[in-house]
Each structure stands twice: as C-alpha cells, then as structure tokens.
Amino acid sequence: MLRSKEESSPKKIHFLHVLALAILLVVIVAFFSSNTFGSHSLVINEVMASNRNIIADEDGDYPDWIELYNSGSSTLNLEGFYLSDEPANPQKWQLPEVILEAGDYLLIFASGKDRTDPEGKLHTNFRLSADGDDVVLSTADVRIIDSVETEYLPSNISYGRAADSRETWHYFFDPTPGKQNSDIGFKDKERPQAENETVYINEFMSSNRTSIMDEDGDRPDWVEIHNFGEEAVNLKDYSLSDKEDNRYKWRFPDVTIEAGEYLLIFASGKNRYDPDGPFLHTGFRLNDTDDTLVFSTPNGKTIDEIKIRDQITDVSFGRDKNDKDSWVYFPAPTPGFENYTQGFEELSGETLPTTYNLHINEAMAMNTDTLADEDGEYEDWIELYNSGDEAVNLYGFGLSDKVDDPFRWEFPEIIIEPESYLLVFASGKDRNPQPGLSPHTNFRISRSGETLVLTAPTGQTIDKLATGSLAAGISVGRHPDGLEGRFFFTEPSPGSTNSKNALRGYAQSPVFSHRGGFYDDGLTLKISVADPQTTIRYTTDGKEPDEDSPLYSGPVEIDETTVIRARGFAEGKLPGDTANDTFFVDETIHLPVVSVMMDPKDLWDPHVGIYVRGYNADPEFPYMGANFWQRWEKDIHLQFFEPDGILGLSQDLGIRIAGQFSRGMDMKSFNVFARNRYGSDTIEYPFFPKKELTTQKAITLRTSGQDAVYTKIRDIMMTSLLDTTDLDYQAFRQSVLFINGEYWGIYNIRERINANFIGYNHNVNPDNVDLLQGNSIIRAGDNEDYLAMRDYVDRNDMRKDEHYAYVSSLMDMENFMDYWIAQIYFANQDSANIRFWREQNGGKWRWIVFDLDWGFFNVNHNTLAFVTHPDGTGAGRNLSTVLLRNLLKNDEFREEFIRRFAYHLNHTFVPERVIGVIDELAANIEPEMPRNLERWGGSMNNWHNQVQQLRDFAKGRPAVVARHVQRKFNLSNDEMEAFDAWSR
Numbered sequence: 001m002l003r004s005k006e007e008s009s010p011k012k013i014h015f016l017h018v019l020a021l022a023i024l025l026v027v028i029v030a031f032f033s034s035n036t037f038g039s040h041s042l043v044i045n046e047v048m049a050s051n052r053n054i055i056a057d058e059d060g061d062y063p064d065w066i067e068l069y070n071s072g073s074s075t076l077n078l079e080g081f082y083l084s085d086e087p088a089n090p091q092k093w094q095l096p097e098v099i100l101e102a103g104d105y106l107l108i109f110a111s112g113k114d115r116t117d118p119e120g121k122l123h124t125n126f127r128l129s130a131d132g133d134d135v136v137l138s139t140a141d142v143r144i145i146d147s148v149e150t151e152y153l154p155s156n157i158s159y160g161r162a163a164d165s166r167e168t169w170h171y172f173f174d175p176t177p178g179k180q181n182s183d184i185g186f187k188d189k190e191r192p193q194a195e196n197e198t199v200y201i202n203e204f205m206s207s208n209r210t211s212i213m214d215e216d217g218d219r220p221d222w223v224e225i226h227n228f229g230e231e232a233v234n235l236k237d238y239s240l241s242d243k244e245d246n247r248y249k250w251r252f253p254d255v256t257i258e259a260g261e262y263l264l265i266f267a268s269g270k271n272r273y274d275p276d277g278p279f280l281h282t283g284f285r286l287n288d289t290d291d292t293l294v295f296s297t298p299n300g301k302t303i304d305e306i307k308i309r310d311q312i313t314d315v316s317f318g319r320d321k322n323d324k325d326s327w328v329y330f331p332a333p334t335p336g337f338e339n340y341t342q343g344f345e346e347l348s349g350e351t352l353p354t355t356y357n358l359h360i361n362e363a364m365a366m367n368t369d370t371l372a373d374e375d376g377e378y379e380d381w382i383e384l385y386n387s388g389d390e391a392v393n394l395y396g397f398g399l400s401d402k403v404d405d406p407f408r409w410e411f412p413e414i415i416i417e418p419e420s421y422l423l424v425f426a427s428g429k430d431r432n433p434q435p436g437l438s439p440h441t442n443f444r445i446s447r448s449g450e451t452l453v454l455t456a457p458t459g460q461t462i463d464k465l466a467t468g469s470l471a472a473g474i475s476v477g478r479h480p481d482g483l484e485g486r487f488f489f490t491e492p493s494p495g496s497t498n499s500k501n502a503l504r505g506y507a508q509s510p511v512f513s514h515r516g517g518f519y520d521d522g523l524t525l526k527i528s529v530a531d532p533q534t535t536i537r538y539t540t541d542g543k544e545p546d547e548d549s550p551l552y553s554g555p556v557e558i559d560e561t562t563v564i565r566a567r568g569f570a571e572g573k574l575p576g577d578t579a580n581d582t583f584f585v586d587e588t589i590h591l592p593v594v595s596v597m598m599d600p601k602d603l604w605d606p607h608v609g610i611y612v613r614g615y616n617a618d619p620e621f622p623y624m625g626a627n628f629w630q631r632w633e634k635d636i637h638l639q640f641f642e643p644d645g646i647l648g649l650s651q652d653l654g655i656r657i658a659g660q661f662s663r664g665m666d667m668k669s670f671n672v673f674a675r676n677r678y679g680s681d682t683i684e685y686p687f688f689p690k691k692e693l694t695t696q697k698a699i700t701l702r703t704s705g706q707d708a709v710y711t712k713i714r715d716i717m718m719t720s721l722l723d724t725t726d727l728d729y730q731a732f733r734q735s736v737l738f739i740n741g742e743y744w745g746i747y748n749i750r751e752r753i754n755a756n757f758i759g760y761n762h763n764v765n766p767d768n769v770d771l772l773q774g775n776s777i778i779r780a781g782d783n784e785d786y787l788a789m790r791d792y793v794d795r796n797d798m799r800k801d802e803h804y805a806y807v808s809s810l811m812d813m814e815n816f817m818d819y820w821i822a823q824i825y826f827a828n829q830d831s832a833n834i835r836f837w838r839e840q841n842g843g844k845w846r847w848i849v850f851d852l853d854w855g856f857f858n859v860n861h862n863t864l865a866f867v868t869h870p871d872g873t874g875a876g877r878n879l880s881t882v883l884l885r886n887l888l889k890n891d892e893f894r895e896e897f898i899r900r901f902a903y904h905l906n907h908t909f910v911p912e913r914v915i916g917v918i919d920e921l922a923a924n925i926e927p928e929m930p931r932n933l934e935r936w937g938g939s940m941n942n943w944h945n946q947v948q949q950l951r952d953f954a955k956g957r958p959a960v961v962a963r964h965v966q967r968k969f970n971l972s973n974d975e976m977e978a979f980d981a982w983s984r
Helices: 010-035 705-709 714-724 755-762 784-795 801-808 813-826 863-867 882-887 891-906 911-936 940-969 975-983
Strands: 042-048 064-070 082-084 105-110 133-138 144-150 158-162 165-172 199-205 221-227 239-241 262-267 290-296 302-309 316-320 323-330 358-364 380-386 398-400 420-426 451-455 461-466 475-477 487-489 517-519 523-525 535-539 556-558 562-569 579-585 593-597 634-641 647-658 669-673 698-702 732-739 742-751 769-773 777-780 835-839 846-849
Touching: 042 133, 042 144, 199 290, 199 302, 221 290, 358 451, 358 461, 523 579, 556 562, 562 593, 579 593, 579 634, 647 698, 705 714, 714 732, 714 742, 714 813, 714 846, 714 911, 732 911, 742 911, 755 769, 769 784, 784 801, 784 835, 784 882, 801 891, 813 846, 813 863, 813 882, 813 891, 813 940, 863 940, 891 940, 891 975, 911 940, 940 975
Parallel strands: 517 579, 593 732
Antiparallel strands: 042 064, 042 158, 064 105, 082 133, 133 144, 158 165, 199 221, 199 316, 221 262, 239 290, 290 302, 316 323, 358 380, 358 475, 380 420, 398 451, 451 461, 475 487, 523 556, 535 562, 562 579, 593 634, 634 647, 647 669, 669 698, 698 742, 732 742, 769 777, 769 835, 835 846
C-alpha cells in the first residue's frame, strides 16, 4: 500500500501538532490577559453596604452603592456588563448602555429598585448585606472580570481600592462615591486613633439648665475643646458627632484655636458655623441618658470618643486638671475656661405646621405678682391661642414640659373659641376647670428653661415653645400672636394679646479676668463682654446688679476679701446672667469655705431682713415674733471652696434662718434650699466624703445650736460616734462661712432631715415616706399608722408575746433600742426633739438621731429615768414615753435592751474612742477659733475648758449610766459584769 507524503513522515506530523498547540496557548493567554480580572480596565472601585447618610438617591433614600471605575485609556460602553451579589449567578443585573470615559467613575445604587434608565440614577435589583457580601462584575459571556468579597461593614464606612495600589483594598471613613478614593484609608475597619494631636474635648454638658446661655437666651448642651499643645491648630474639617458611625455629622469651619486656648461649641441643633458669629452651634443635640460624643480629625481618625450615660442636670463631665486622662464630674462647670473647680468621680422656640390653628402663645415660670389663681397663689401659667375661625374642643389634647412624654397632662372637655385665649396654670395641682376658673396641669415650668409641647389626640405635635431662661416677672411667647419665633415680655399679658414691647433675648454675661479663690495679695480685676453694645454693671455688697448699680468703666482694685457680682445690659434685651465670684485676700483658712452672696436688705432691713428682730419682736430672749422667727426665704448665690482653695460649687439657691431657740442668738444657723425657681431643684455636690451622696435638696449651715458659745463640736461629735451603728444621723462638714465677703465664723454643713434625706440614704422613693417629729407632727406622708401603733402599745399588755410580736412587725426594735441607748448615754435633756420615719405600705418605723446640742453636759443626769417617766420626757415633758415604757415591760425587749446597752458602753462609747473623736474635731477648728471668738465673743481659755468638759464627760459617763441601768432593772452585781468590761 502506498502512503501519502505526510503519513510517510511521523516526525513531521508530531511537529505540526506541537506548533498548533503552541498557537492555541498563545491565543488563550492573550485572551485572558486582556479580558480576565486583574487586567480589564473596568473595575469595582468602592463599595458601601450600610449607607446611613453619605449620599441620597433621587427618592431621598440612602441605599447601598457600588462604584465602577474605568482605569484604562479608552472609552467603554457598559452595555452587556453585569453586576451581582452571587458568584454562582453573575448575571443578576445588567447594566444599560452607558458610556464611561477613561478615568471616570460610575455610581450604582444597590437598592433593589431595579432602574436602568441611563439618563437617571442606576439601581440594581439586589441589595448588599452589611454583615458581609460578594460583588461580582462580569461580561455577557459569563466571564468574571472583577469581584470583591466584603466582611462586616459598619455604617458609613466604605471598602475600596487604595489610591496608590490597584491590588490593595482599604476601609475609608471618608467615603467618596463617584469620585477618586481618598489618599487615606485603613486596613482595619476599627476606627484608628489619632496620633500627635494636641486638641481634645476638655469638658461637656449634656443637660444644661442653669449653665451658660447662648446668644438666643437658650441653654443648649455644650462641648469645650482645648488645645493642650504649644502651637495653634486650625480646626477646619475636624468634626463633632453624636454617632459613632457618622463622625462627620458636624464639621468645624475655618477657625483656629491657639495654644492653651479653649473653644466652646453649643450642641444645640441650630447648625451655625460662622467663625465670626457669637458662638458655634452643631447640627445635633446630646442625649443625657444614652449617647456618644465623637471628636475626629479631618481624615476620620478618632481623637475622643466618650460615652454619655445618665448625666446629671447642670453637672459637666470633663478632664481632671491634674490628670487629663481622668474624667470627673463638675457641679461648678467652667465652659470656655480651665477646669479649675472641684470635681468628683462618681454619682450617687419652634412652630410646627398645624391644621388646628392652635398655638402656645405665652408662658411664665416666675409669676410673682402678675396673676393669682383661685387659691390666691401666683403659679406658673401657659396661654393657648386659637388663631383660626372655628372653635376647637381640647378634649384629649396633651400639654407637657417633656417632648418624650407629650400627654403628661391631658385636657378635659374645654372649648377654645376662634381668636380667643385660654389660660392654663402650670401649678402641679392637676385640676379640671370649674365654671369661671382655669385648669391646672400636674407639672410646673422650670425658670431655667423648658420645651412646652401641645399635642393633638392623634399624637400629632401641634406646637412647641422653648421657653428659655425666665426671670421673675418675665414671660415668653409669640409676637404677633400665634406666629413663629420666640420673644420675651417685661409686661406679661395672660389671656390677652401679647405686648408690643417684645425682646429678642438676653444680654451677654460678663467674664472676669481672674477666677475667684484665694490670693496672697490684692489683684486688679477686669470685667469684659464680647458684645460692644453691652454695658456692664456690678456690685461688691452682695446685691444682684440692676440698672441702678455702678457702671463698670475700668479695672476694679481688690485689696481685701470681696464678692463681685456683674451683669450685662443691652438695648432691646433682657439683662443677662449674673457672673459671681468671691476673691479671698490674705486669708489663711484650712477648712472648707462657704461664701454666700445676697442683697444686704434681705438681711438687715427691719421690714424684710431675716437676720434682725424687726418691729414685732418680744423684748425677751428668744424674741418671739422677730423677723428671724418668720419662714421668709431669700435669694442667694452660694459658692463652696474645698480646703485647697478649689471651687466646688457655685449655684443660685434660697436661704432661711434655721433652728429653734438658737434663732435668738447673735450667731444664727441657716437652711439652704435648691428649688426650680432658682434654676435647679437639687444641689449636686459630694459635701460629705464619708457618705456616697452627691445629691441634696437642701443643706443646713449650723452654728452647733445651743453649743455655738461652748465647743462648736458637741452635736457633730455625738453623731460621729454612731457611724458604727445602723442609726440614721446627719452627715457633717466643718467649715467657715462668709456672707457678702464678711467673715461669719465656724459653721457645720449638715444634711437636712426630710423625705429626700431618707430617699437618698435608703434608696427609697421620698414620695412614699411617712416622716414625723415630736409626738406625731407630720413632716411628710401621714401619721395615722404611727398613732394606731402607739395606741396599740398603750392599750395592750406588752408582756404578752403575741402583742409584742405584732408591734415588732411594725417597728425596727433594734433601731429603736439603739436610738434611746444613745440618747441616754448622751444625757440629752432635749429628748423631745425627735424624728422617725417608715416607708409606706409595709415599712417598719425607724428613728433618726439629730439635734444633740443639749447633750454631754450633766454627767450625772439620770436620763434613763427621764425618758421613761410616765408624764413624758424632753423640755416641758412634752414627748410621750408610751412606747419605751411599755416595751420595757416585755422580757425579750428588756433583756435585749440591757445587752445592747452593755455592748455600746464597751464599744461605741468606750472613753478612749469618744475622746479620740473629741480631740480630732477640736483640732480641726482650733486654728480658726480665735477669729471666730473675735467675731462673736468669748475666749480661747473658756473654749479649751469646754472641750475638756467633753473629755471629762466621756470618762465618767459609762459608770454613771451603768449604775442607772442597774437601779432601773434591779440587776445583781453578777449581772452587771458585762457593763464593767469597758473599765478593764
């Protein structure tokens, strides 16, 4: 058989096969090198899977998005390309005919809306998952030319190619949809911390009621930035936010903060960023119960990220001036200045569209004499105005001072006629209207500022009015009636059209060149305001400045201890906040210092002064009927300085004379109250280091009562001895008082015994407490249960176990025993001065030890017999002894009473311990006593003798009391051995 030429050459055939295979490989490589992922000019450049507010689509929504980029040098027609979130189904969504020029970007919303009009926005038919997803780009012949797999993406963070490397992917905290990716990206999606920054958040307040006021007269939240460095920093494009996932919520304008300077920004929601304006304002507010405050660099690096949790009203949170990494609470905030005050670590006008034509037209929070209600009382009030031409039935509408509780008070059936006004007293009395009378809400209006809300029964907000700060006699409202805006009126007009004399806001508050505190020598004080149209008036006598006070025209020379109060006044505005400070010159004091500023007339005027006898006093001590026996309360500003001179508290409060017969003495005690009308109804400061207590409604500045002319430590010494027991007693702080810059002497700061004292110390609701004094005088709650218990003890034989068991279920027997054991040991002959309490609905009665200035005098006094006398005990034998006398008839009670008495004599009242407390408290005030005695009379020799008498009492009293116990209960010498342990 003959073969062809090729067949006859096997080597040649092999060569041709190899050549064909080589050509095929070249074609394949060339194809993939130009069409597969890694070399195609069309790439996925950036992806966002949780778009909160970076970029909106045409519907105003914020969908996920994918950005494509033409990295080549030629124009591309994208028709026939596909995007998908499923690698197994790469042709999920087809791109329309879109021309993408070289170097251009195309943004596609991964919204699920499936829109392919090339003239509009492009939308895929799928969405992306923030928990992790795939994005696949492919051609018509199912060739995948690019893909990216994302892990969890936090909100507003994108994932994209690094600007300088096509193969490297970064997380971007400043996404750039449709634009070139940022030069700054991060491999880690955790927010990077800024390095080498010198500007930080230094202090902030998220619940501002009485702190600094803005240019509109409002008191928004605020944030203070401080430059800790040695060079100025331009803050342009730095950002503040209350969202971790949107740190660019508010950006700084072109503003420079100098080295060591402080910059204040109001977190008001007003969004003002004119660097030449009065203040900067963010576009967000802070939530004082649960929020995050974030301060970031222009490239998204975190400078500060601070969690806000349950902040206290009017207390700021800031860096400790001695350790900028430590954060503390400041009850005396310092917005715009160094955090120089004392801190502590832990805590115990807008009109909306409406179809109702109803408006909150006017409101007043400090109604002193404008309009009385049916009880003759001057309560807060709110005026509604119907600007429409139809009557409105207000049944079911809500009125509130809380935006998040719009139906705090609901209207009954009330008709408000067209173009008419309705007056509602915001009195807290909660009354429906009677014919011809106004309704009363169940809330009051804070003078420091509230947002009043009117809500339709459907829940629709009808109107809001932010009242701003309101002084006495000033109302706030609309002008003209019913329109937008917020004005202040010096001529309130409840129930009629608002005054034409409408003022826009408040004058600026002055700033002192020096802060208050202690100075070795005198100083020159400058007072200034930024507004050239504002004039400054000031006082040095304690009175709050008014338009008749001296005009500030130049620096004030201070060469002795002085209080300065300054206030701004401007045409067309209300007077601004008063700046208050105390300047102590050449004062050497090692105790805490209280400085009280008040109008001298409120002290000394015979008609209204609380410290003088006036015209109606009896001629004999204690001068009953005198002014100081009245329950008059006066406005003050109080500052508290720690022993190291650091200001701890600066607050507007109210003051009254305190005490009983000690009122007739020259040196008087005071009660100090926090109330809404002064700006806040609490005092937030840890006065008492031995108690974890930062909140008080009131405090007492006590002279030591009848002991004021003896030792000044008698009362606090005795209560100090009880710190190892379960008895309730008032905490104290030895201090020095100045009034209007004048030295007033040594005072003890004490807790006030009221329902709030019980609430704070026992973690109970003070509104659910029965608090009584004397025999059954009501101080809170009611006395019915106590009277019933006392009557039961009086009428039933306490020797019987069933009767004793029943009474034991009503009162804390050990507390009751310890209370009377202490009173007996102290030889307190004013034992009728007694207070006791219980939590309602099942709580047991407990007794509170207080007012012991008649104790520790007569070492031989048989107080046990005195407090069990059938005719009564205390001054005038006015206090019933039914409980103790009858309970002592019970064997169990009597035996435990005797046992506890022996224990306390051997431990609580052992002489060495008592004398140690006496010596410590006396040593605290001894350096200050000469000046106190110079002010009020007396001698150091007499004071030393009085203190020694306390020591002598401590040594001799246990044996005396033991004899009284033995005689009262007929105890044998063997039974008395337990009482002798203290002497061995």
